[in-house]
Amino acid sequence: MLYCENCHKLCEDAFCPECGNESLREVKEEDYCYLTLCHERTGDMLKSMLSDMDISCILLPYGDGARNALGLSLGGYKVYVPYPRYEESKSAIATLTADATEELRGTLLANRDRWQIRSRFSARRLRKLFGLSKKDEILPHIGWAVERSPRIADRGRNSTCPYQGHDIAVTVGEKTVWFNSVTFEITV
Numbered sequence: 812m813l814y815c816e817n818c819h820k821l822c823e824d825a826f827c828p829e830c831g832n833e834s835l836r837e838v839k840e841e842d843y844c845y846l847t848l849c850h851e852r853t854g855d856m857l858k859s860m861l862s863d864m865d866i867s868c869i870l871l872p873y874g875d876g877a878r879n880a881l882g883l884s885l886g887g888y889k890v891y892v893p894y895p896r897y898e899e900s901k902s903a904i905a906t907l908t909a910d911a912t913e914e915l916r917g918t919l920l921a922n923r924d925r926w927q928i929r930s931r932f933s934a935r936r937l938r939k940l941f942g943l944s945k946k947d948e949i950l951p952h953i954g955w956a957v958e959r960s961p962r963i964a965d966r967g968r969n970s971t972c973p974y975q976g977h978d979i980a981v982t983v984g985e986k987t988v989w990f991n992s993v994t995f996e997i998t999v
């Protein structure tokens with residue numbers, strides 16, 4: 812397996828898909844490899860999960876420079892693990908993602924009576940997304956999406972939400988519907 816020294820990325824081809832570097836070298840046992848980019852909260856969970864597996868990982872803060880200038884956390888991490896533990900760490904992420912989806916699905920469905928569409932504008936966009944007419948109720952379709960979504964993810968703090976809510980992305984096929992984790996407002 813080849814390794815890019817700029818990005819610490821394992822590369823299947825002769826060049827790095829991240830930075831285009833063509834002078835790759837063979838990966839060494841002691842190399843830390845780029846595993847994933849993830850949100851703060853996921854990063855903290857991933858870190859403790861990896862440490863339970865006795866895998867030492869490195870988390871580098873990554874994200875919005877404007878937030879950094881304001882003294883806020885950057886919102887995300889780039890995660891690196893030692894090459895010999897790379898494949899195991901990959902499966903840890905898969906488990907973590909699946910767990911998060913079920914947990915978030917449970918929370919959303921338990922609060923179904925609080926769901927509200929944020930604005931008329933959002934309602935119009937949701938109708939368009941689900942191919943609905945003006946007479947159709949939107950919420951049952953959103954319920955359908957939440958029940959079937961293979962991936963529901965916490966995308967982190969919504970910077971405009973006064974209640975410190977997080978953006979929860981519910982993905983079904985090409986469609987993504989967003990919930991606020993505190994107000995249960997729905998947008999597209």
Ligand SMILES: [Zn+2]
Binds near residue numbers: 815816818819831832
């Ligand atoms: Zn690179």
